[in-house]
Amino acid sequence: MAEPDITFTTMDPGSGERFQPLRRELGVTGFGMNLVTLAPRQRGRIHAHDHQEEVYVVLEGELTLMVEGVAHVLARGGVVRVGPPVRRQLVNAGAVPLVLLALGGSGEHVGRDGRAWTAWEETGEGRSPQEVPLPEDLEA
Structure with a gap:
């Protein structure tokens, strides 16, 4: 049996680097994915993209996202x-490190292409996830 197509990495916000190229480390080909760490008072470049939309997820600290010169503040979990x-700039105006996950991609999302099984022993092509009931929770 062939090895499953799976790759692991570890996010390392303490590396001293502003960008950790998670996409490259994982071999992701369908979208961009970077861990961005900004020390207090650091800023990224003002930038935009030709095709790629971006999503920023604040993991630690507070992001001041400048959009066309207007500040939008997002707390942890934002x-x-x-x-x-859209021209944007990532800014850490705070006194603690900012850590965020930056995801980017272009093109249409391919939705509803999943397959599900009720047990590991089950074989075959699987069914639509909506047709397979959720498993019971693990015992305490």
């Missing part, structure tokens, strides 16, 4: 999508 042509 999520924002920015369209391709």
Whole structure:
């Protein structure tokens, strides 16, 4: 049996690098994925994209997202999508490190292509996830 197509990495916000190229480390081909770490008072470049929309997920600290010169503040757990042509800048105006996950992609999302099984022993092509009941929770 062939090895499953699976790759692991570890997010390392303490590496001293601003960008950790998770997409490259994992071999992801369908979208971009970076861990961005900004020290207090650091800023990224003002930038936009020709085709790629981006989503930023704040994992630690507080993101000041400048959009066309207007500040939008997102706390930990905040999520924002920015369209391709919109100029944006990531800013850490705070006193603690900012850690965020940046996801980017272009093109249509392929939805509803999943398959599900009720047990590991089950064989065959599987069924639509909506047709397979959720498993019971693990015992305490």
